[in-house]
Amino acid sequence: GAGVSQSPRYKVAKRGQDVALRCDPISGHVSLFWYQQALGQGPEFLTYFQNEAQLDKSGLPSDRFFAERPEGSVSTLKIQRTQQEDSAVYLCASSLDLGGGGYTFGSGTRLTVV
Amino acid sequence: AQSVTQLDSQVPVFEEAPVELRCNYSSSVSVYLFWYVQYPNQGLQLLLKYLSGSTLVKGINGFEAEFNKSQTSFHLRKPSVHISDTAEYFCAQTSGSRLTFGEGTQLTVNP
Numbered sequence: 001g002a003g004v005s006q007s008p009r010y011k012v013a014k015r016g017q018d019v020a021l022r023c024d025p026i027s028g029h030v031s032l033f034w035y036q037q038a039l040g041q042g043p044e045f046l047t048y049f050q051n052e053a054q055l056d057k058s059g060l061p062s063d064r065f066f067a068e069r070p071e072g073s074v075s076t077l078k079i080q081r082t083q084q085e086d087s088a089v090y091l092c093a094s095s096l097d098l099g100g101g102g103y104t105f106g107s108g109t110r111l112t113v114v
Numbered sequence: 115a116q117s118v119t120q121l122d123s124q125v126p127v128f129e130e131a132p133v134e135l136r137c138n139y140s141s142s143v144s145v146y147l148f149w150y151v152q153y154p155n156q157g158l159q160l161l162l163k164y165l166s167g168s169t170l171v172k173g174i175n176g177f178e179a180e181f182n183k184s185q186t187s188f189h190l191r192k193p194s195v196h197i198s199d200t201a202e203y204f205c206a207q208t209s210g211s212r213l214t215f216g217e218g219t220q221l222t223v224n225p
Contacts, residue, residue, distance in 0.1 A: 042215035
């Protein structure tokens with residue numbers, strides 16, 4: 001597609017529920033990133049894929065967070081047993097390569113845990 | 115660890131006035147710097163980037179930024195702002211495979 005597509009745009013989850021957030025990157029983009037943006041804050045790095053390989057997951061806040069990109073295109077960020085502090089906007093970005101910071105961001109998924 | 119500091123959390127200005135949004139970055143051997151804009155309920159849009167070469171970088175929507183190595187700064191400027199420039203602006207620096215963002219500056223342009 002023309003841009004990075006994320007779904008759903010909004011998600012309300014009850015505390016303890018599992019959620020799955022989807023990112024559809026620009027076709028042919030090798031690199032894919034997930035960021036978490038809390039209200040009034042800058043985005044914080046979560047994880048990075050190069051094709052299907054997850055090369056950096058050091059930003060994942062706990063073992064409740066899991067990301068995958070099995071075929072090197074669409075990626076899913078899964079959060080198990082959601083907690084209120086997980087409420088944030090989750091941004092996905094893709095890039096043709098690592099150099100030059102040519103990242104294209106999606107519109108994000110706003111997750112609210114109640 | 116890399117850190118990016120945006121010195122102003124909020125900047126109110128009047129329409130057609132000049133504006134400067136300040137950003138300081140962590141010194142590094144190679145530095146790639148970026149400014150992004152975020153409109154309400156939207157993702158981040160790249161305004162401009164510095165990779166190498168000329169220290170004055172021109173971006174979209176009339177914005178420009180100057181890379182200053184001695185002061186480790188990358189301030190964003192626009193000579194005359196419009197109401198439509200009202201948004202959150204983020205300065206960012208690459209750190210390995212990731213972007214490290216500042217906390218953001220809310221620019222509000224008033225009529």
